[in-house]
Amino acid sequence: xxxxxxSGVRVVEVxxxxxxxxxxxxxxxxxxxxxVALSPAAAAAxxxxxxxxxxxxxxxxxxxxxxxKEEALLDREGLEALAASADVLLESAxxxxxxxxxxxxxxxxxxxxxAVVSPFGLEGPRARDASTDLVRLAAGGLLWLGGYPDAGxxxxxGAQSTFxxxxxxxxxxxxxxxxxxxxGRGRFLDVSVQEAITxxxxxxxxxxxxxxxxxxxxxxxxxxxxxxxxxxADGYVSMVAGRLGTAPAWRRLREWLVEVxxxxxxxxxxxxxxxxxxxxxxxxxxxxxxxxxxxxAVRSKRELYAEAQARNIPLAPVNTLAExxxxxxxxxxxxxxxxxxxxxxxxxxxxxxxxxxTPA
Amino acid sequence: xxxxxSGVRVLDFxxxxxxxxxxxxxxxxxxxxxxxxxxARPDNLRLSPPFxxxxxxxxxxxxxxxxxxxxxSLALNMTTERGRALARRLAARxxxxxxxxxxxxxxxxxxxxxxVAADNPGVxxxxxxxxxxxxxxxxxxxxxxxxxxxxGLVHLSGLPDRPPVxxxxxxxxxxxxxxxxxxxxxxxxxxxxxxGEGCRIEVSQLESAVxxxxxALAAAAAGLPEPVRSGxxxxxxxxxxxxxxxxxxxxxxxxxxDDREWRAVAEVxxxxxxxxxxxxxxxxxxxxxxxxxxxxxAARCAGRDRHELARALQERGVPxxxxxxxxxxxxxxHLRARRFWRTLEHPVMGTLTAPAAPxxxxxxxxxATRPAPLLGEHTREIASTLLGLSEAEIAELEEAxxxx
Numbered sequence: 001x002x003x004x005x006x007s008g009v010r011v012v013e014v015x016x017x018x019x020x021x022x023x024x025x026x027x028x029x030x031x032x033x034x035x036v037a038l039s040p041a042a043a044a045a046x047x048x049x050x051x052x053x054x055x056x057x058x059x060x061x062x063x064x065x066x067x068x069k070e071e072a073l074l075d076r077e078g079l080e081a082l083a084a085s086a087d088v089l090l091e092s093a094x095x096x097x098x099x100x101x102x103x104x105x106x107x108x109x110x111x112x113x114x115a116v117v118s119p120f121g122l123e124g125p126r127a128r129d130a131s132t133d134l135v136r137l138a139a140g141g142l143l144w145l146g147g148y149p150d151a152g153x154x155x156x157x158g159a160q161s162t163f164x165x166x167x168x169x170x171x172x173x174x175x176x177x178x179x180x181x182x183x184g185r186g187r188f189l190d191v192s193v194q195e196a197i198t199x200x201x202x203x204x205x206x207x208x209x210x211x212x213x214x215x216x217x218x219x220x221x222x223x224x225x226x227x228x229x230x231x232x233a234d235g236y237v238s239m240v241a242g243r244l245g246t247a248p249a250w251r252r253l254r255e256w257l258v259e260v261x262x263x264x265x266x267x268x269x270x271x272x273x274x275x276x277x278x279x280x281x282x283x284x285x286x287x288x289x290x291x292x293x294x295x296x297a298v299r300s301k302r303e304l305y306a307e308a309q310a311r312n313i314p315l316a317p318v319n320t321l322a323e324x325x326x327x328x329x330x331x332x333x334x335x336x337x338x339x340x341x342x343x344x345x346x347x348x349x350x351x352x353x354x355x356x357x358t359p360a
Numbered sequence: 361x362x363x364x365x366s367g368v369r370v371l372d373f374x375x376x377x378x379x380x381x382x383x384x385x386x387x388x389x390x391x392x393x394x395x396x397x398x399x400a401r402p403d404n405l406r407l408s409p410p411f412x413x414x415x416x417x418x419x420x421x422x423x424x425x426x427x428x429x430x431x432x433s434l435a436l437n438m439t440t441e442r443g444r445a446l447a448r449r450l451a452a453r454x455x456x457x458x459x460x461x462x463x464x465x466x467x468x469x470x471x472x473x474x475x476v477a478a479d480n481p482g483v484x485x486x487x488x489x490x491x492x493x494x495x496x497x498x499x500x501x502x503x504x505x506x507x508x509x510x511x512g513l514v515h516l517s518g519l520p521d522r523p524p525v526x527x528x529x530x531x532x533x534x535x536x537x538x539x540x541x542x543x544x545x546x547x548x549x550x551x552x553x554x555x556g557e558g559c560r561i562e563v564s565q566l567e568s569a570v571x572x573x574x575x576a577l578a579a580a581a582a583g584l585p586e587p588v589r590s591g592x593x594x595x596x597x598x599x600x601x602x603x604x605x606x607x608x609x610x611x612x613x614x615x616x617x618d619d620r621e622w623r624a625v626a627e628v629x630x631x632x633x634x635x636x637x638x639x640x641x642x643x644x645x646x647x648x649x650x651x652x653x654x655x656x657x658a659a660r661c662a663g664r665d666r667h668e669l670a671r672a673l674q675e676r677g678v679p680x681x682x683x684x685x686x687x688x689x690x691x692x693x694h695l696r697a698r699r700f701w702r703t704l705e706h707p708v709m710g711t712l713t714a715p716a717a718p719x720x721x722x723x724x725x726x727x728a729t730r731p732a733p734l735l736g737e738h739t740r741e742i743a744s745t746l747l748g749l750s751e752a753e754i755a756e757l758e759e760a761x762x763x764x
Contacts, residue, residue, distance in 0.1 A: 005547035005559070025540075029547040049595050051575035053582045060578035095677070121720070126694040130679040134592050134600055138613035139681040141689040143602070145528040146517065152602045152611055153683050155592050156527045157516035160535070163572045167539035172361075172719040174546035175389055179364035181553050187361065187721045195700060195718030199381070200527075200534035203410055204686035206422030209713055210410045214687050216609070220523040227505075229514065229523060236524060238509035240502070244376060245404035249501070309500045316506035318524055321580035321587075324512040324570060329497035335567055336581070343581035345574050348536075348567035349544035353559035 004030025005351065009087045009177065012036055013069065014079065014100070016092025017047035018117040018193065020065035021166025022173065023090055027068035028347040031088070035069040036079050043073065047092070048133075048159035053342065064344055076100070084108040088173050093118040095128050102188050112186040113176040117169045121192030131193075136161040140197025145204060148219040164200070165193035225279040225288030226250050229318060232296035236318035237304050242279060249313045256311055262295040361721040362729075365391035368549060371447070371454040372396065372431065373471075375403045377504055377530060378537035378565055379460035379488050380427035385542055386456075387430035388717060388727050394454070394742060395428060395733065396447060398437040399764050402735060403428075412709040419708040419734045428732035429704060429714055434743075435736030437764045442757070444469045446747060452479040453746060455552065456545065460488035460565075463498050473560045482558040484548045488541055492564035504530025504537075504565075511569035512577070518589045536568040598646035599625070599653055602683055603661035605669060611683040612666045614657075614673055622646065624676035628669070629660040699725050706731035739763050 009031040013023035015038070027033040037043035044062060051060040074082070076098075083089045083105055093099055093116050102114055116122060119131035120139065129135075137143040137155050147154035169191045176187040204215040222228025226241040242250040254273065257265035268291065272278045279288070296304060301317035308315035317323065325343070330336065336343050368391040372383045375397065387393040397403045405424040412420050434450075437443040448470055451457050457476055459466050466472050466487065473485045490507065491497045505526065508514050514526035541563040548559050570577070580586050592601045592613070599622070600615040616622040619642060626635035634640055634656055639649040646653050661669065666682040673680035684692060690713060695701065702714045702725075709731075716727030743749045743763060757763040 003551070003555075005544075005551040025543050029544070046575075048575060051579040053579060053584065057582070059575075060582070061575035064574040064578065115719075120694060121698055123720075124694045124697040126674075129674045129681070130677055131681075132597055132600065132615040132617065132679045133594070134597075134602075134613050134615055135679040135681045138602070138611075138683040139692075139694075141684050141686060142527065142529070142531075143613060144683050144685045146525055147528070148519065148522060148525065151519060151522075152604065153592075153613075154518055154525060154602075156531065157513060157587070157589075158573050158576060160531075160572065164535045164539070167535060167543065168718045170543045171385070171539065171546065172717075172721070174543065174550065175361050175364040176721065178546060178550050178553065179361050181550065182366075190720040190723075192698070192718055195695070195698075195715070196535070198689060198695075198700075198715045199718060200529065200531055201686060201689065202529045202534065203408075203423050203426070205690060205713065205715070206426050207410045208686045208690060209711075210412045210422045210709065213410075214685050216685070217525075217528050220518070220525050229509070229526070231523065236509075236514075238506045238514060238526075240505055244408055244503065309497070312501055314501045314503055314506050316500075316502055316510045318509045318514045319512050320515050321512050321573070321577055324510070324573070325577060325581050327510070329491050329495045329500075329566070330570065332495035333492050333564070333567070335564075335570070336577075342578050344578055345567065345571050348540045348564055348571045350562045351544060351548060351559050352562075353557065 006031040011088040011090065012079070012083050012086045013090040014038065014092065015042045015045055017045055017094065018092040018162060018165045019090040019169065020046050021163050022115070022117065022169035023069060024065050024067060025167065025170040026088070026173065033069040034072055034082065035066060036072050036074050036082065038074065038076060038079065040073065043071065047162040060342060063342055067344070080105060083112065087111065087113060087177065089114045090169065090173070091116045093122065095130055106186065106188065110185055111180060113173050113180065113189065114186065115169050115173050115189040115191055117165045117191040117193065120194050122190045133159045133161045136193045137197060140194045141201050141204070142197050145201070145215065145217055147217045149217060153217060161193050161197055164196040165191060168196040222285055222289070223280065224276065225273070225284050226253060230289070230292055230296055232299055232301050232304055234300045237296065237301050237315055238318055239313070239315040241313055243276065246314060252311045253313050257291060257295050260295070262291060265291050265295070361389055361724065362726045363390040365389045365549070368392070368456060369454045370394065370456045370458060371451050373459035373461065373466065374488070375460065376405055377460070377533035378541070379458060380405070381534065381538035382486070382541045382545065383431060383458055384427055384429060385717060388729070393431040394450065395431045395433050396436050396438070397433065397735065398435050399735065400437045400439050400761070406735065415708050422709065422712070425706060425709060425712055425732040426714065429728040430730045431733055432738035432742065433733035433736055435739045435764055437762050438469060440762050442760070442762045446762070447471060448475070450746060451476045454483065456484045456486065456549065458486045463489050463493045477558065482552060482556050484545065484552055484558045484561065486541060486545055486561045486563065488537060488563045488565060491566045493562050504533035507532040507565050507569050510566055512573050513569060516587055516589055519591045520589050524589060532565055532569040536572055537563065537565045540568045540571070593650060598643055598650060599657055601654055601657070603658050605661055605664050605666035607666070610666045612661060612669050612680060613683050614678060614680040616678060619643065621678045624678050625673065628672045628676055628678070629657065631656070631660055702728040704728055704731040707734065
């Protein structure tokens with residue numbers, strides 16, 4: 001069996017709010033990660049809301065973030081001594097919090113890849129600002145795109161900015177490690193969570209630049225007939241039919257509504273419904289919502305999912321967490337593992353030919 | 361780090377969403393990314409708005425341009441056997457082959473992992489199927505939005521008494537899927553650089569999104585009550601929300617992580633009596649009275665300028681920011697000071713602004729340097745160099761709509 005792709009790479013992760021997922025990803029790929037806490041309080045930090053497993057139970061977030069890492073409680077001198085012989089040092093920073101001496105470390109260890117993840121980056125007028133997930137999403141532009149027109153922007157669930165920062169920190173570290181194989185030198189990486197979030201703004205930057213239109217949150221009403229979240233008998237389904245190469249799916253969807261005798265659905269076979277501009281009109285959105293609503297009101301999300309997929313229509317259930325845990329596809333792929341009585345997902349990448357760490 | 365991947369050649373079949381952002385970042389850091397598409401089957405994003413007014417052709421989509429800068433475009437008609445044979449020749453000469461098709465498409469083209477590795481055993485081969493390469497739903501179709509729904513993210517995002525809204529975007533395509541794929545690919549490329557060994561990488565888009573809900577899923581699996589949609593509220597902060605400010609659809613986001621920050625919020629909002637109000641004196645009290653708390657804050661934010669208010673709160677150490685729309689993000693003085701935006705000149709669309717990679721390496725910016733290619737822009741140069749075809753052969757293949 002070949003070695004794990006990051007076998008031999010030694011990572012020191014300073015326990016903090018924004019580094020946990022980066023360290024986790026590097027550990028998943030075979031790096032040996034030591035998570036150093038500078039205080040007992042720091043040892044518990046994950047940067048995401050705690051998910052306690054019962055009143056006195058452990059925090060599932062900590063179990064997830066820290067899987068596969070060695071833990072150490074050290075003072076700063078001990079930390080810097082460890083970093084002096086490491087390949088990678090991962091730190092979080094916010095405000096004026098003390099950090100490792102980057103210049104000194106580089107002098108001692110010129111091959112060190114030293115990444116500091118911070119809410120807004122280490123330079124610039126907002127560099128020292130305080131943040132929470134909500135504030136980072138606001139500054140990165142993603143918050144603006146979610147929510148209801150009448151009730152203001154709403155953030156996605158689950159501290160997504162913390163994950164985004166961690167993912168891009170791992171990406172930056174890996175690029176620097178690759179480069180080091182050629183140059184022999186490490187890098188100091190200033191990773192900004194705000195900037196990571198801007199990678200998720202979809203067409204909204206191009207909308208402004210090319211058309212002058214500022215995209216606004218669409219809310220719970222679909223932006224166009226056929227695309228959006230729709231109620232059904234036992235919850236909601238999400239559907240994309242019409243654009244992005246799904247014109248055939250849009251046709252099959254309308255034929256399906258007609259085929260099962262949805263009253264009034266024949267109207268959807270009219271030529272005007274082929275036009276995106278027409279489907280984006282509020283009256284078209286509303287009319288399609290009525291017709292699809294009547295059709296879906298007597299069908300469960302499971303039924304709609306299976307039948308839509310049989311017709312090659314991109315439709316999926318809006319799952320609860322229990323439904324995610326019971327999803328037949330994830331179950332067939334054994335994506336969730338019991339690790340000491342705790343159910344956690346595996347890494348979402350599978351490498352064959354190289355081994356990837358999996359829990360014993 | 362803009363040359364970190366110098367010498368890495370990528371044969372790229374990533375179309376539309378998640379995959380294109382993987383090869384974009386690789387291209388921005390020195391990889392030679394050859395994007396394969398054709399007039400017979402252009403990337404659907406080329407047909408997707410926004411377009412520069414008056415440039416609504418295959419080379420005028422801002423959606424396409426935002427995901428394909430720095431790549432080369434090879435117009436190769438994969439519906440023809442000769443096209444597929446040329447692709448196989450190219451695959452033998454590439455370090456990385458990428459795709460995000462449904463399972464089976466690359467195999468039908470003779471470009472499955474085993475096919476490519478037979479000639480090119482050191483290849484790193486990435487596939488990003490929607491729900492994975494096996495399992496009962498391997499052929500199911502979807503987009504980022506439907507993946508977010510399947511993963512549980514949509515259900516939990518929104519207000520409790522309203523339907524769920526999710527992120528308002530195809531979010532899994534933007535961070536979870538490309539992010540996890542990039543991490544795996546870069547690790548594999550490093551290993552290849554050290555040992556010459558390649559590998560096959562599969563990244564399920566669904567699993568990439570589900571992984572980011574791991575803590576909540578673990579708690580639900582342990583039998584604890586599921587979280588409910590809570591808008592912008594989170595358990596550990598109060599207040600945590602957005603409040604309308606002066607102007608058209610102008611909002612500030614703010615949060616208090618402890619009592620000190622809450623008292624600072626009250627003072628900045630000229631409402632010291634709120635800091636003394638027992639309903640709001642402790643985190644537990646604020647949580648118990650969060651509706652009333654938010655009403656009080658809404659009333660006091662209404663006349664304020666969102667940027668000035670956020671700045672005043674930050675000066676007191678309180679997490680706050682104006683809620684930036686796309687035009688605000690482009691104009692953000694902080695991002696500008698960090699030299700975050702790259703300016704590209706596209707021959708059809710004109711000036712385009714692209715975000716850099718979200719990190720500085722020793723102060724150096726990396727990111728877009730060349731605009732997205734016109735369809736087939738690099739066909740002739742790739743055909744005459746990598747494929748070693750003569751002018752006459754190229755002309756004949758164009759005529760036969762193979763290089764098309």
